[in-house]
Amino acid sequence: MGYQLGIDLGVSETTVAAVEAGWPAVVPIGGSTNVPTILHLAADGTARGGRIAARLARTDPDRHTARFVERLGEPAPILVGGVGYSASSLVARYLSWLVDSVTRLRAQSPELVVVTAPGSWPARRREGLAEALARVEADVAITARPAAAAALAVFVAGSVTLGLVLADDGDGDSAADTGPLPPSTIDQHPQFQADMMRSAEKAAGITAGDAAPATAAPDAPETVIATGSAEVAPITGTAYAMFREAQKGVTVQVSATDTDDGFARLCAGDADIAGASFALTDPACKDKVVGFEIAHHLLPIVVPKTNTWVKCLTTAQIGAMWKRDSTVTSWNQIDPSFPAEPLRLVGPAPSTVHAKVFLASMTGASDNTRKYREVELDEVPEEVEYDRGAIGFMNYYLEHQKDVTSRAHFVARDDATIRDNTAIVHAMTAGVEPVRT
Known part of the structure; x- marks a missing residue:
């Protein structure tokens, strides 16, 4: 079976995913899913x-180069082993190595390679990437896409509930039809109000209008249709990738739009699973589904280790720093107990998904921001680290967490919620035989 290759090209690290049978799986290269953007x-x-x-x-440092991606479009050559190379030629060699590595791992070439890069890149850097793609040594079509076109909304600060909502198919064959559905765990913990989360999805540019038209669910009973929030889709897809290792006879079609669209398809009977960034409120539909609270996604705010005074900040304090009409220039203006240290704000460009959702949540509007130091997302820690007065926000991929949510880069729910979710599934599936192949 053919596959497509997606490469998320970063300044420091790159992620590679292979899309097969409709859903991507991250491809570990050299034993890691985060591939250093380094070339020898x-x-x-x-x-x-x-x-x-x-x-x-370590043994041949003169023939090693890093951070060449951020030099794309610059005329000055980069010396490697005493020879000058353009940044485009180095990126081309790196991408060629990635494609060749995956080809050898999977014993076949991809049908298509898509390279994503931040949409906030300046024109010269985008032109440099285009030149690099033209030089890639691979017998396959290669194209570039802005990362924002496929980006996920990232909601702020751990208090955001992500859920999966499952439909009752009403066919009379399942144990769930013999009585009321079990109570949902998605309503058991504090979460942002639906209107606030809906606004955040819109601010992040994630709307159903950007998605492909909905298609009717196939007649085959072994096909499960999953749709809804793009924020939850990576968890759904990761769960399916793990599930199909044990159950070969079921196909899951995963699409991603937004929460409202997922609910509409679920309640209309056009989907079996809807990813949701807030709870379903439609009373006519709510009794026909059950919800699971499954994960939180974090967008942390970071300060350097040399900042010894900040232990906790309120959203109001953060908003006071970032809002358009802010006059805050020193830390002691935030709290009189803080030192008179100059304040320096750092983050990805205001046009990025991460910035839009951060600003919408902290300042009340996705465009309500003062000027701040704009850097690539993966450069925020380095930019903050050596400036005592700096503060920044960034995406966070938590490692060594639990099972599905860990692999999908989300923070898993606590053990009590997991036990509740498991009990719900057992109640819904009691007496239901597995699909036989």
Whole structure:
């Protein structure tokens, strides 16, 4: 079966995913899903990237280069092994190495390669990327897309509930039809109001209008239709990837639009699972579904280690720093107990999904911001680290968490909620036989 390859090109790290049977799975290269954007060029011209390049750099540092992605479009050459290379040629070699690595892992070439990069890149950098793609040594079509076109909304600060809502198919065959559905866990914990979360989805540019038209659910009973919030889709897809390892006879079609669209399809009977960033409120439909609170996604606010005074900030204090008409220039204006240290704000560009949702949540509007130091998302920690007065916001991929939510880069719910969810599933599926192949 053919597959497509997606490459999320970062300044420091790159992520690679293969799309097969309708859903992507991250491809580990060199034992890691986060591939260092590093290149080693041997004397014979062989290019190696990622962790193997990092190892070779220890004994052959002159032939090693990093952070060449941020040099795209610049005329000055980059010296590697005494030879000058353009940033585009180095990116082309790195991408060629990635495609070749995946081809060898999967024993076949991809049908298509899509490279994503931040939509906030300046024109010169985008032109440099286009030049790099033209140089990639691979017998496959390669195209570029802005990362925002496929980005996920990231909601702020851990108090945001992400849920899966399952429909009762009403066919009379399941145990769930013999009585009322079990209570949902999605309503058991504090969460943002639906109107606020709906506004955040719109601010992030995630709307049903941007999605492909809905298609009717297939007649095959072994096909499950999952749709709804783009924020929850990675969890749904990751769960399916794990599920199909044990159950080969079921196909799950996963699409991502927004929460309202997912609810509409679910309540109309056009979907079996709807990802949701807030709870369903429609009373006519609510009794026909059951919801699971499954994860939180974080957008942390960070300060350097040398900042010894900040232990906790309120959303009002953060908003006072960032809003358009802010006059705050020093930390002691936020709290008199803080030192008179100059305040410096850092974050991804206001046009990015992360900034829009951050600003909508902290200042009340996605465009309500003062000027701040704009850097790439993965450059925020480095920019903040060495400035005592700096504060920034960034996306956060938590490692070593639990099962599905861990693999999908979300913060798992606590053990009590997981036990409640498991009990609901057992009640709904009692007596239901597995699909036989």
